[in-house]
Amino acid sequence: MVRKVxxxxxxxxxGPHFMDGDHALAEGALAAGCRFFAGxxxxxxxxTAERFAERCPEVGGLFIQMEDxxxxxxxxxxxxxxxxxVMTVTSGPGMSLMLENIGLACMTETPxxxxxxxxxxxxxxxxxxxxxxxxxxxxxxxxxxxxxxxxAPDSPQECFDLAIEAFNLAETYRVPVLIMTDETVGHMHxxxxxxxxxxxxxxxxxxxxxxxxxxxxxxxGAENYMPGPMVKIGDGYRFHITGLVHDERGYPQASVEAxxxxxxxxxxxxxxxxxxxxxxxADQLDGAEVVVVSYGITSRIAIKAVMxxxxxxxxxGNFRMITCxxxxxxxxxxxxxxxxxxxxxxxxYGQMVLExxxxxxxxxxxxxxxxxxxxxxxxxxxxxAIKEGRS
Amino acid sequence: MNVxxxxxxxxxxxxxxxxxxxxxxxxxxxxxxxxxxxTAFAEAVKKSGLDLDKIAIVSGIGCTGRTAxxxxxxxxxxxxxxxxxxxxxxxxxxPEMKVVVFxxxxxxxxxxxxxxxxxxRRNMDITVVCVNNFTYGMTGGQMTPTTPHTANASTTPYxxxxxxxxxxxxxxxxxxxxxxxxxxxxARQISGSIKEALNHKGFxxxxxxxxxxTLYQRRNRLGDGLDALEYYQNDAEIxxxxxxxxxxxxxxxKIKVGKFVEKQKPTYLDNVNQHYAQVIGDEYELYGxxxxxxxAEAKAKAESAAKGAV
Amino acid sequence: xxxxxxxGFGGQGIVRCALITGKAISxxxxxxxxxxxxxxxxxxxxxxxxxxxxxxxxxxxxxxxVPGVLVALSQEAYNKYEPELGNGGILIVEQDLVxxxxxxxxxxxxxxxxxxxxxxxxxxxxxxxxxxxxFAAVTKCVTPDAVKKAxxxxxxxxxxxANMQAFDKGYAYGNDLMATKAGADKMAExxxxxx
Numbered sequence: 001m002v003r004k005v006x007x008x009x010x011x012x013x014x015g016p017h018f019m020d021g022d023h024a025l026a027e028g029a030l031a032a033g034c035r036f037f038a039g040x041x042x043x044x045x046x047x048t049a050e051r052f053a054e055r056c057p058e059v060g061g062l063f064i065q066m067e068d069x070x071x072x073x074x075x076x077x078x079x080x081x082x083x084x085x086v087m088t089v090t091s092g093p094g095m096s097l098m099l100e101n102i103g104l105a106c107m108t109e110t111p112x113x114x115x116x117x118x119x120x121x122x123x124x125x126x127x128x129x130x131x132x133x134x135x136x137x138x139x140x141x142x143x144x145x146x147x148x149x150x151x152a153p154d155s156p157q158e159c160f161d162l163a164i165e166a167f168n169l170a171e172t173y174r175v176p177v178l179i180m181t182d183e184t185v186g187h188m189h190x191x192x193x194x195x196x197x198x199x200x201x202x203x204x205x206x207x208x209x210x211x212x213x214x215x216x217x218x219x220x221g222a223e224n225y226m227p228g229p230m231v232k233i234g235d236g237y238r239f240h241i242t243g244l245v246h247d248e249r250g251y252p253q254a255s256v257e258a259x260x261x262x263x264x265x266x267x268x269x270x271x272x273x274x275x276x277x278x279x280x281x282a283d284q285l286d287g288a289e290v291v292v293v294s295y296g297i298t299s300r301i302a303i304k305a306v307m308x309x310x311x312x313x314x315x316x317g318n319f320r321m322i323t324c325x326x327x328x329x330x331x332x333x334x335x336x337x338x339x340x341x342x343x344x345x346x347x348x349y350g351q352m353v354l355e356x357x358x359x360x361x362x363x364x365x366x367x368x369x370x371x372x373x374x375x376x377x378x379x380x381x382x383x384x385a386i387k388e389g390r391s
Numbered sequence: 392m393n394v395x396x397x398x399x400x401x402x403x404x405x406x407x408x409x410x411x412x413x414x415x416x417x418x419x420x421x422x423x424x425x426x427x428x429x430t431a432f433a434e435a436v437k438k439s440g441l442d443l444d445k446i447a448i449v450s451g452i453g454c455t456g457r458t459a460x461x462x463x464x465x466x467x468x469x470x471x472x473x474x475x476x477x478x479x480x481x482x483x484x485x486p487e488m489k490v491v492v493f494x495x496x497x498x499x500x501x502x503x504x505x506x507x508x509x510x511x512r513r514n515m516d517i518t519v520v521c522v523n524n525f526t527y528g529m530t531g532g533q534m535t536p537t538t539p540h541t542a543n544a545s546t547t548p549y550x551x552x553x554x555x556x557x558x559x560x561x562x563x564x565x566x567x568x569x570x571x572x573x574x575x576x577x578a579r580q581i582s583g584s585i586k587e588a589l590n591h592k593g594f595x596x597x598x599x600x601x602x603x604x605t606l607y608q609r610r611n612r613l614g615d616g617l618d619a620l621e622y623y624q625n626d627a628e629i630x631x632x633x634x635x636x637x638x639x640x641x642x643x644x645k646i647k648v649g650k651f652v653e654k655q656k657p658t659y660l661d662n663v664n665q666h667y668a669q670v671i672g673d674e675y676e677l678y679g680x681x682x683x684x685x686x687a688e689a690k691a692k693a694e695s696a697a698k699g700a701v
Numbered sequence: 702x703x704x705x706x707x708x709g710f711g712g713q714g715i716v717r718c719a720l721i722t723g724k725a726i727s728x729x730x731x732x733x734x735x736x737x738x739x740x741x742x743x744x745x746x747x748x749x750x751x752x753x754x755x756x757x758x759x760x761x762x763x764x765x766x767v768p769g770v771l772v773a774l775s776q777e778a779y780n781k782y783e784p785e786l787g788n789g790g791i792l793i794v795e796q797d798l799v800x801x802x803x804x805x806x807x808x809x810x811x812x813x814x815x816x817x818x819x820x821x822x823x824x825x826x827x828x829x830x831x832x833x834x835x836f837a838a839v840t841k842c843v844t845p846d847a848v849k850k851a852x853x854x855x856x857x858x859x860x861x862x863a864n865m866q867a868f869d870k871g872y873a874y875g876n877d878l879m880a881t882k883a884g885a886d887k888m889a890e891x892x893x894x895x896x
Contacts, residue, residue, distance in 0.1 A: 038476075058671075058674070058676075062484075064479070064659075071475075071476035071509070074469065074470070074477045074480065078479060078480020079483065079484040082484020082488070083485055103470075104469060234488050237465070241466075242460060243469065
């Protein structure tokens with residue numbers, strides 16, 4: 001059951017601001033009711049942690065700088081079962097460290113929000129320069145079969161908006177939600193309008209209210225695989241959760257059958273609800289010869305290229321993924337069946353383009369416009385690919 | 392044993408209030424020391440008079456790490472080494488709880504060593520119980536950071552050439568404010584120390600030296616569980632208040648036991664609140680309430696205001 | 702659309718220049734502004750810079766490509782960024798700190814002794830506000846009202862008044878210069894016509 005309430009005004013810094021994406025993430029989290037942040041500083045995400053640390057005592061929140069990213073994300077699991085809405089923020093190297101316990105959060109169906117302000121990799125890479133190189137890691141990084149939700153904001157304003165959305169999705173589906181932003185969006189300042197609390201809808205945790213002795217931390221057979229309600233420690237339920245394959249009681253079950261039920265649930269609670277989760281922006285897809293599919297900061301550069309192409313008389317559509325995971329499969333499949341080519345610019349060596357190719361399944365050309373990281377595209381590179389796609 | 396007898400066993404067992412009897416039998420080997428520590432823990436909780444609903448237990452991975460799965464409390468079986476950060480999250484999100492970490496030497500001080508160090512440094516108000524059996528039992532008897540010099544383990548088949556950690560010394564150096572050590576022979580004392588640790592405000596650490604009969608004992612030809620207890624009987628020396636620099640354990644050498652450290656120091660959360668109250672003043676609001684709690688409070692407030700109006 | 706680069710050395714308030722101007726434009730002048738800055742080792746030693754892209758419509762490409770305006774408050778910044786300034790662009794220089802190349806007419810040069818003016822106001826730290834005032838007068842990119850609305854929260858409260866004064870001084874200095882320049886240009890035109 002999804003329970004929506006108005007945001008607590010205490011966390012809402014209402015009004016227009018000139019703010020960078022990192023700060024906007026923290027403000028979005030506070031507006032969403034997050035009062036627990038455990039993190040470890042890493043460029044280019046540190047400003048979010050700093051902002052949260054600064055705002056915490058004003059809003060009745062708690063910030064702890066943990067000893068590393070592993071501790072940070074694990075503390076979130078404790079924080080969430082302690083009753084709080086929780087968040088951390090990191091970049092590539094920290095994300096790599098978090099992955100094992102993101103798996104634990106998936107397995108224990110613990111809601112949390114993790115922002116990855118992407119920088120160039122691999123390894124220490126380009127700490128101060130932009131990238132979109134962790135998109136596949138976001139989806140596949142932890143071991144085993146699982147699903148997460150990942151969103152990609154294109155501006156500081158959207159960092160704020162999607163932070164709230166991320167918490168709402170995390171609570172609705174009891175899943176870690178990743179905000180896959182990047183150094184450019186994280187560090188650039190733009191106008192961010194924070195609406196009054198009365199206009200912000202926040203999904204409350206689905207608290208269990210039934211008899212104490214009948215509580216089960218998990219529910220596997222519900223309609224659309226929607227997860228069951230949660231409780232918090234100290235309320236007398238004396239529940240158990242584990243990273244092992246488990247039954248609805250949370251008790252370990254080392255059997256093939258139990259694994260099938262448990263894992264199917266983790267996958268299906270996202271896949272079955274894909275249409276409800278996926279958000280995107282589409283512009284002039286009808287009659288388009290070529291469609292540019294992009295996300296995050298690259299989608300802004302893409303619009304520039306699309307406008308240039310239209311000026312040259314090329315019927316060009318634009319599709320911006322706001323949700324990257326789950327992937328907008330249906331939408332891309334439909335586009336692929338109608339166009340000559342799909343152009344996919346990304347600040348990486350080609351990651352989400354693999355999903356686009358999978359959906360296109362040979363029905364149209366798929367052109368990857370790579371950038372090895374460090375800088376956003378030159379719009380002309382995308383324009384050239386659009387022209388190539390039409391020919 | 393028929394089904395009814397089984398049911399009676401579950402009902403009649405003195406531990407039935409404390410254990411998830413439906414999960415019995417447990418996985419621990421005959422002669423293993425972990426069960427003794429769990430029993431002592433149960434005893435300590437009982438004697439402490441604490442509300443069982445207000446205690447959470449967190450384990451990592453390993454034989455001792457299975458404890459959280461058997462204990463009928465709010466219980467978390469986390470990943471390898473990460474019990475302490477999970478416990479930290481629980482405690483900070485819900486400060487009214489007593490949070491206990493129950494794990495093994497490898498889990499807490501090898502893969503989880505960094506978290507141990509920092510929780511002690513912060514004087515995080517949690518209790519850490521470490522069953523130290525000098526080895527990774529679940530994975531087949533490999534060397535851990537506490538395996539004594541020269542002892543044989545599956546990854547040191549020619550004997551251990553590393554220097555081991557002395558855990559009370561490590562905890563002390565990092566800032567722990569309560570430190571005790573016993574062996575699994577000292578059931579009553581373990582229970583006493585855990586009770587004190589539960590009532591202690593700050594990072595409390597109780598180490599229990601215990602036998603891994605299947606691997607450590609056998610691999611080192613040290614006999615069975617009984618032989619281990621005999622060793623403890625002969626070589627454990629009670630030395631309350633002993634300087635933790637003097638409590639390291641040589642292979643089959645003397646084991647200093649007792650309460651080494653007990654001191655008062657503001658906890659992490661004490662410091663958070665005191666510091667903010669000092670620098671921010673009256674506007675500072677202690678955090679930690681969920682929306683239903685806030686709503687309940689607001690409702691109660693409104694009701695009492697309405698009553699006042701009448 | 703206008704691309705602006707503020708540059709100088711660390712401690713001159715270069716990032717603050719772009720923050721104040723960007724906030725003023727996007728919150729109070731009803732235009733769009735996107736601000737970026739250099740991070741890491743590049744931002745520490747030597748030439749430090751911050752950038753603004755200003756537009757009537759939403760800014761899509763967030764970085765400056767060919768700046769139309771360059772504010773250079775140090776020699777190193779001038780040396781590094783002047784060649785990148787577009788032809789016909791506006792170059793604002795701190796005249797006491799920057800020794801310029803001979804004027805070839807490639808760009809329009811607007812010199813100001815900002816540090817000296819700030820020192821006359823009591824503190825050289827106000828130089829960046831003098832520059833913003835001057836920038837506003839010369840480029841008309843931002844209105845004085847908007848800058849004054851943007852200032853609180855971006856400068857320490859106790860220095861708010863002094864910063865406002867610094868802005869006014871720079872703005873007045875800029876207007877005077879523009880008037881003189883306009884006069885000079887008109888005179889040149891008249892002379893040309895007479896000839």
